[in-house]
Amino acid sequence: MYDINEWKHVFKLDPDKEISDEDLEKICESGTDGIIVGGSDNITEDNVLNLMSRIRRYLIPCVLEVSNAEAIIPGFDLYFIPTVLNSSSTRWIIDLHHEAVKEFGEIMNWEELIVEGYCILNPDCKAATLADAKTDLSIEDVVAYARVAENMFHLPIFYLEYSGKLGDITVVEQTKKALTSTKLFYGGGITSAEEAKNFAQYADAVVVGNIIYTDLNAALQTVEAVK
Numbered sequence: 411m412y413d414i415n416e417w418k419h420v421f422k423l424d425p426d427k428e429i430s431d432e433d434l435e436k437i438c439e440s441g442t443d444g445i446i447v448g449g450s451d452n453i454t455e456d457n458v459l460n461l462m463s464r465i466r467r468y469l470i471p472c473v474l475e476v477s478n479a480e481a482i483i484p485g486f487d488l489y490f491i492p493t494v495l496n497s498s499s500t501r502w503i504i505d506l507h508h509e510a511v512k513e514f515g516e517i518m519n520w521e522e523l524i525v526e527g528y529c530i531l532n533p534d535c536k537a538a539t540l541a542d543a544k545t546d547l548s549i550e551d552v553v554a555y556a557r558v559a560e561n562m563f564h565l566p567i568f569y570l571e572y573s574g575k576l577g578d579i580t581v582v583e584q585t586k587k588a589l590t591s592t593k594l595f596y597g598g599g600i601t602s603a604e605e606a607k608n609f610a611q612y613a614d615a616v617v618v619g620n621i622i623y624t625d626l627n628a629a630l631q632t633v634e635a636v637k
């Protein structure tokens with residue numbers, strides 16, 4: 411399924427982390443809607459290529475979430491491009507994008523690109539520090555970012571990112587109410603089927619990452635819980 415508008419569940423695999431062939435097969439054949447390859451630390455052409463070619467043994471849609479312009483390689487079905495709407499620095503909102511398009515603009519297939527309006531809400535996660543995110547936000551602030559994403563920037567995805575920590579379900583609920591066409595992705599701290607189901611009540615798609623590496627069975631159970 412390449413229509414991300416239909417996605418309900420996604421696994422995010424980190425090129426900087428080890429996963430056995432056996433575990434990777436379980437993830438790719440779990441019934442999830444897609445695999446996002448992405449992370450914030452030590453993302454290189456080599457480890458992205460290695461993980462992509464291993465995922466490519468399966469039929470599952472495979473997306474590169476670009477966090478580093480040096481590690482963009484051809485061969486993915488889609489490229490998710492984060493723009494951190496609540497960053498204090500234009501670098502993570504537009505500057506890196508401008509630089510990358512200046513370099514790759516001539517050879518880009520724009521149809522493969524999907525821009526994600528990120529709102530990073532866990533102050534302790536690496537992405538928050540890296541992108542200098544303003545995380546001390548009220549629900550009204552978050553909802554306003556969602557409205558900007560949909561009604562002003564027409565972004566296909568608004569991503570509530572709590573990486574490493576379970577988020578505030580009320581924030582997710584209120585954000586969903588403010589969106590009509592932009593899809594709401596929720597990611598952060600999901601470690602069980604119950605948590606996945608809870609967040610999937612409001613998020614269009616839930617993203618499950620770290621638990622893959624610490625409790626694979628719990629990760630696998632999140633798929634059925636939301637589908």
Ligand SMILES: CC(C)=CCC/C(C)=C/CC/C(C)=C/CC/C(C)=C/CC/C(C)=C/CC/C(C)=C/CC/C(C)=C/COP(=O)(O)OP(=O)(O)O
Pocket residue numbers: 424448449450451475476477478479482483484485489491492493494502503506507508510511514517518519523528535536537540541571573574619620
């Ligand atoms: C040759 C070829 C195939 C060309 C294709 C053309 C193409 C796709 C060009 C790209 C053009 C483009 C506009 C690129 C953007 C470049 C770029 C570097 C943008 C900045 C991205 C950004 C804002 C990054 C900030 C950090 C962030 C939001 C990362 C997202 C991923 C994330 C949050 C991962 C979680 O990390 P993790 O390591 O799991 O963290 P924990 O430790 O907390 O678990």
Ligand SMILES: O=P(O)(O)OC[C@@H](O)CO
Pocket residue numbers: 422571572573574575596597598599600617618619620621
């Ligand atoms: O790794 P976790 O905490 O599951 O978060 C998933 C994803 O949103 C990270 O970018």
Ligand SMILES: [Mg+2]
Pocket residue numbers: 424449573619620
């Ligand atoms: Mg992670």
